[in-house]
Amino acid sequence: PELKGVGAVLLDEFHERSLECDLALAWLKALRTGKRPDLKIAVMSATLEVAALTRYLPEAALVEVPGRMFPVAIRHHPLDARGGPAEGALAALKDLAREGIDGSVLVFMPGLREIRRAMTVLTPYCREQNLELHALHGSMELAEQQGVLEESPRRRVIVATNVAETGLTIPQVTMVIDSGLHRVAAYDAARGINTLYLSRISRSNAGQRAGRAGRTAPGRCVRLWSKADETSMAESLLPEILRLELSSLRLQAASLPEPVNWVTTPQEAAWAGAGRTLATLKAVDATGRVTQRGRALLRYPAPPPVATVLEEARALGPEIYERACAMAAVFETAGER
Numbered sequence: 478p479e480l481k482g483v484g485a486v487l488l489d490e491f492h493e494r495s496l497e498c499d500l501a502l503a504w505l506k507a508l509r510t511g512k513r514p515d516l517k518i519a520v521m522s523a524t525l526e527v528a529a530l531t532r533y534l535p536e537a538a539l540v541e542v543p544g545r546m547f548p549v550a551i552r553h554h555p556l557d558a559r560g561g562p563a564e565g566a567l568a569a570l571k572d573l574a575r576e577g578i579d580g581s582v583l584v585f586m587p588g589l590r591e592i593r594r595a596m597t598v599l600t601p602y603c604r605e606q607n608l609e610l611h612a613l614h615g616s617m618e619l620a621e622q623q624g625v626l627e628e629s630p631r632r633r634v635i636v637a638t639n640v641a642e643t644g645l646t647i648p649q650v651t652m653v654i655d656s657g658l659h660r661v662a663a664y665d666a667a668r669g670i671n672t673l674y675l676s677r678i679s680r681s682n683a684g685q686r687a688g689r690a691g692r693t694a695p696g697r698c699v700r701l702w703s704k705a706d707e708t709s710m711a712e713s714l715l716p717e718i719l720r721l722e723l724s725s726l727r728l729q730a731a732s733l734p735e736p737v738n739w740v741t742t743p744q745e746a747a748w749a750g751a752g753r754t755l756a757t758l759k760a761v762d763a764t765g766r767v768t769q770r771g772r773a774l775l776r777y778p779a780p781p782p783v784a785t786v787l788e789e790a791r792a793l794g795p796e797i798y799e800r801a802c803a804m805a806a807v808f809e810t811a812g813e814r
Contacts, residue, residue, distance in 0.1 A: 478734055480508065485517035491530075492522040492681070494716035494741075496726045503730075503737035506534065511735065523688075524681050524713070533740045549653075549691040555703040562586060562656040562701060563595040567602060569654045569699040570634065574606060580651030580694070581633040582608075585686055587658040587675055588638060589614055595636045603634055613637035613647070639682070646692075653690040653698040655683060657706075661714065664722045664747075670780070671721050677702075681713040716741045723751040724781045728760055732767040732775060758785050779805055 480486070486505055488498055505518050518537075520530060527539065554572065556565040566584050573582065584599075586592045592612050603610040611625045613635055625635060628648045635647060639659050657678055665672040678686075683700065690696025700707075718726070718741050727748065730737055755761045758781055760771030767775075770788075777784035783805050790801035 478504075479512055480516065483516070485519065487519045487521065489521045491520045492524045492526065492713070494714070494718070496717045496721065496723075499716065499718050499740060500726060500729055500737070502533075503739050504733055507733075507735055507737050524685065526713075529740060546688060547691040547693070547695045549687050549696045549698050551687060551698045551700060553700050553702060553704050553707075555706070556701050561594070562591055562658060563598040565701040566595055566636075566654050566656065567598050569701065570599065570602065573652055573654075573697060573699065576697075578606075578608070578632050578652065581629075581635060581647065581649040582652040582654060583647060583650045583689055584634060584636045584654040584656075585659075586636055586638060586656055588660045588673075589616065591656070591658075592636050592638065599634060599636070607632070609633040611635045613640065615640050639678075639686075647689070648693075650689050650692070651694050651696045653686055653696070655686045655698060655700050657683070657700060657702045661720075662717065663720045669722070677710055679711045679713045680707065683707075683710070718743050722780070723747050724754040727751040728755055728767065728771055728775060728781055731755070731761050731765055732772060755781060758782065760785075779809065783808065 486501075488502060488505075491498060491502075502518070502520065505516065509516050509518065518534075520534070520537075523544070531537070531539065554565065554569050556562065557568075560568075563586075566586075570582060570584075584595060586595050592614055596610065596612055599610055602608075609629060609631050611633060613622065613625045614637065626647060633649070635650075637647075655678075658675060659678050659682065660673040661676050662671050663674050664670075687698040687700075690698050718739065723743055726743075752761070752765065755771065758770070758774070760768060760774055760781055762768050771781075773788050774781050774784040777787050779787065787798070787801055787805055790798045
């Protein structure tokens with residue numbers, strides 16, 4: 478917990494505001510104000526929330542590094558009422574091809590289901606135009622992902638999730654087709670679990686995606702929504718701490734030696750509900766500190782209620798434990814809407 482042997486910690490892509498990243502920054506701040514005043518922290522993002530972070534880290538220096546970006550011409554092609562994102566991507570690709578494709582085309586789809594549909598729709602046209610067609614998503618084998626990330630002498634069309642928005646750099650991309658959709662985690666109160674919902678991206682996401690076309694040369698971006706729709710899009714995505722069930726976060730925070738304060742304060746009802754869940758599972762004591770059982774639950778990459786099932790199944794023998802793990806995996810992947 479004291480990060481012995483560590484001199485500096487870099488938190489990159491901080492705009493994604495995951496629970497883990499918020500907790501990491503909260504603990505790093507607690508260390509700097511307590512036992513580790515020597516510890517250096519750097520928080521980075523191309524779209525950083527400067528005002529909030531300046532208030533949270535008032536002693537920090539603000540360093541702006543201008544990046545070299547080529548201009549990206551943006552056009553809007555709203556989806557036809559009879560077609561979905563895959564059909565819209567095909568129409569946009571044909572439009573780009575009429576002007577000439579001089580690099581790779583990156584197509585953003587919200588999830589694996591939509592990627593598979595897009596691959597089916599785009600395959601005949603890409604074959605006809607002698608374009609390589611690839612998928613890119615987090616569930617692919619690492620070797621497959623590496624193949625997509627290597628330079629190619631051929632023109633390519635790469636259909637990806639938002640893993641390609643900030644986390645990965647795909648070479649030779651000069652054109653982007655943006656469905657304007659992504660799957661985002663949010664709390665489903667009816668079922669009491671965090672669920673992936675299909676939703677519209679924010680303007681910040683759209684800017685990140687368009688920027689992928691202007692890294693090495695002037696680029697083009699086709700957005701599959703109208704310019705009028707853009708005015709109703711949120712400026713940025715809410716941090717996970719304001720839209721997810723928080724029992725996992727509260728259990729992790731309870732396991733730290735000292736209390737933390739957050740860059741974004743959790744909603745009172747969500748924080749209290751997380752505390753009740755943990756108390757019911759006997760993961761925290763009456764003072765809110767982690768128990769031995771709670772530390773056992775932290776070993777599992779799963780929400781505390783699911784981790785409780787796994788921990789109890791482990792005591793019943795390997796056969797039942799293996800079956801419980803399989804059921805937990807199915808449960809975790811069943812939350813996609």
